Amino acid sequence: MTGMVPDSGTSDMVPDSGTSDIEPLLRVRDLRIAGPDAELVRGLSFEVDHGETVAVVGESGAGKSLTARAVLGLLPPGLRVSGSVRLDERELRGAPERRYRQVRGRRVAFVPQDALSVLSPVHTVGDQLALAARSVRRLSRRAAAERAVAALERAGIPDAARRARAYPHEFSGGMRQRVVIAMATVNEPALIVADEPTTALDPVVQDRILRMLGEPREGTRPGLLLVTHDLAVAAAHADRVLVMYAGRLVESGPVGPVLRRPRAPYTGGLLASLPGRGATGRRLPSIGGSPPRPGALPPGCAFAPRCPAAADECRQREPQPHEAGDERLVACHRVGDLPDPVTELFEEPA
Known part of the structure; x- marks a missing residue:
């Protein structure tokens, strides 16, 4: 990042990518999210470059999680969204659900705070990862199962082939979070959005999991939008930080x-x-x-x-x-x- 450029249509400014030939992976401009009675996110602009980790920090209620979910098109019903959300220079804000389904899992993936909120209790973790792989790739059942085991191995699950046959309740909290990371990365997305992904974990496991999120896959490091309340996590793992308060940017720049x-x-x-x-x-x-x-x-x-x-x-x-x-x-x-x-x-x- 070498400079700042004004954001068209708003008084906000955003960091320049520093290059003229490579566009940012994610470009958010004048994002506004409003509920029935008030704006919850008010004119937020930022970018995430290829291979870059951007941490979004601030107190509860600042709008961090809403911002992350707006990128994914996963906001709760009843909220009004305006502005621009561009992934790979393709506009997503206002796009039909069909377009979001084309990019979720394949180009952008989500890691939530609570692993059990996305893991089915009645299917093995291997079956769930294989289904995630087959949802965006033309794979045989055997190839998808092998891909699932490989993703578990990359996420640090020991004896991955055997553990793939286990159910989520048979894993510890830290191991379940590794499973969710494996699910998010099974298709090598270009961008990972992680919303407080390690809050309930001890510091050692937390550090390992966050390092896994930023590890290169197929020779390329994914971009990471990391929502966290922990400034120490941001300092240790982010390239840039965006501080939010009351739905707006307060300060941003190199961490x-x-x-x-x-x-x-x-x-x-x-x-x-x-x-x-x-x-x-x-x-x-x-x-x-x-x-x-x-x-x-x-x-x-x-x-x-x-x-x-x-x-x-x-x-x-x-x-x-x-x-x-x-x-x-x-x-x-x-x-x-x-x-x-x-x-x-x-x-x-x-």
């Missing part, structure tokens, strides 16, 4: 600069709240208050009521994402006036 030296107060508050950052024996900093409800957003910046640096302008006018150095975007009126690091805003004096 190292953003998480080492955040520019937006909200990002600084998230980082200041991590255990181990401050001096021992001192009270752990936190962001006061709670995120606003979608139907009751304050005027101006949605974070202003919780922000220690909020000024009159912040309470009157919503900030738009703009370039702030280090190939990043920041939506904050007061970027140039804040302390460096901005985490100091949330830390109590010694």
Whole structure:
């Protein structure tokens, strides 16, 4: 990523892919998701390049999971969606279900938080993986079964041929999540969308599973859109990070600069709240208050009521994402006036 380009039709800006001949794998522009009474995602724009991992972070209710499901065309009924979602330069937003079925599993795959939500309890895991393979490829039953075993082996399931004959309840939580990863990758998709895929797992298993998601398959590393509440996970596994608050982008850019030296107060508050950052024996900093409800957003910046640096302008006018150095975007009126690091805003004096 070498620069920023303005998003047509909206004041948001998005990172440039840095090349003129290779288009992004996934390009989202001015995504808006509205319920009956309020907008839940408000003008979000971002890209995922081929082989790149982009982490989407923020508190519960920020719109992270809705964004991920919008890419897959799996939003609940009753929500209105506008904007653009392009995969391989093909527009998906507003496409008929037939077109989504053509890309799900083949070009884009989903890894959910709860493996049991997608695994059938009455079929063996091998049969379920083989069915996933045959749903998008012309394979014999034997070839599909062999492909299923190979996917289980890549996902780290020991004695895969035997375990393929087992049922989901015969696997531990960590092993079930590996099965779901095997199912998501059995057809070597170009993009994997993972929504909190390791929340319930211990850190060692979590790290192994996330590394598996980004491993090259058939010589190509898939793109990964990773939804997580864990900044440590984002720091360890992402190339870029997108921070969301109240349905909007707050800060985005390369994961190292953003998480080492955040520019937006909200990002600084998230980082200041991590255990181990401050001096021992001192009270752990936190962001006061709670995120606003979608139907009751304050005027101006949605974070202003919780922000220690909020000024009159912040309470009157919503900030738009703009370039702030280090190939990043920041939506904050007061970027140039804040302390460096901005985490100091949330830390109590010694």
